[in-house]
Amino acid sequence: MWKCPKCGREFQKKEQSHYCGEKPKTIDEYILRQDTDKQEELQYIRRILHSALPDAEERISWSMPTFWKKHNILHFAASKEHIGFYPGPEAVMHFAEELRGYKTDKGTIRIPYGKIDAALIEKIAKWCLETGNHA
Numbered sequence: 546m547w548k549c550p551k552c553g554r555e556f557q558k559k560e561q562s563h564y565c566g567e568k569p570k571t572i573d574e575y576i577l578r579q580d581t582d583k584q585e586e587l588q589y590i591r592r593i594l595h596s597a598l599p600d601a602e603e604r605i606s607w608s609m610p611t612f613w614k615k616h617n618i619l620h621f622a623a624s625k626e627h628i629g630f631y632p633g634p635e636a637v638m639h640f641a642e643e644l645r646g647y648k649t650d651k652g653t654i655r656i657p658y659g660k661i662d663a664a665l666i667e668k669i670a671k672w673c674l675e676t677g678n679h680a
Contacts (some may be wrong), residue, residue, distance in 0.1 A: 562624060563608075572603050572610040579623045586658055590621050590628060593663045597670035611680075618673050619680050627655040632669050635678040640669055652680060 548555050552565035569575040576587045587610075594601075594612050601612040609620040609631070620631040627648075634652040637644065643665055648655040654669075656662075673679055 568608050569605055571605065575605060575610050583623050583628075583658065586628065586661060587621070587623055589661055589663075590630070590656075590666065593661075593666045594619075594621075594670055597667040598674055601674070612670070614674065617680050619670060624655075627657050628661070630654040630656055630666065630669075631680045632673050633678055633680045635676075636669055636673055639672065639678075640665075643668075 546555050546557065547559040547561065549563065549565060552563075554563065554565075556563065569578060572591060576584050576591070579587060591603075591610065598612050598614070598618060601614045601618055604611045604613045604617075606613070606617050607620060609622040609629075611620045612618045619633070619636075620629075622629045622631070631653055637649050637652055637654060641649075644654060656666075
């Protein structure tokens with residue numbers, strides 16, 4: 546177990562990324578809390594998702610920006626080296642061929658900063674909405 550020296554919360558992983566204090570209430574607030582050099586790319590992903598999911602509602606779920614329509618469709622979040630994109634395990638499996646070159650895990654796609662593929666993100670988001678597969 547690792548205990549954050551700032552907030553005192555305990556985690557399984559050493560130095561696990563988390564929010565100390567109050568969680569953000571909006572996506573704007575979430576993005577503004579990130580490093581300045583990462584904010585532009587987070588806004589870019591947000592714009593891509595708005596284009597792909599115009600009727601989805603923005604929420605914070607699991608402390609991450611979330612697009613929601615009757616359920617969580619997908620999430621994204623800032624990390625040190627990448628943007629975590631969370632469309633769910635079925636999406637990662639379905640798009641496995643197109644995701645070659647990205648690090649993926651069950652339900653997770655790690656998008657390196659500076660390497661955002663807008664067309665692929667839009668395609669995955671639309672697929673998640675249309676098929677009902679979600680994070």
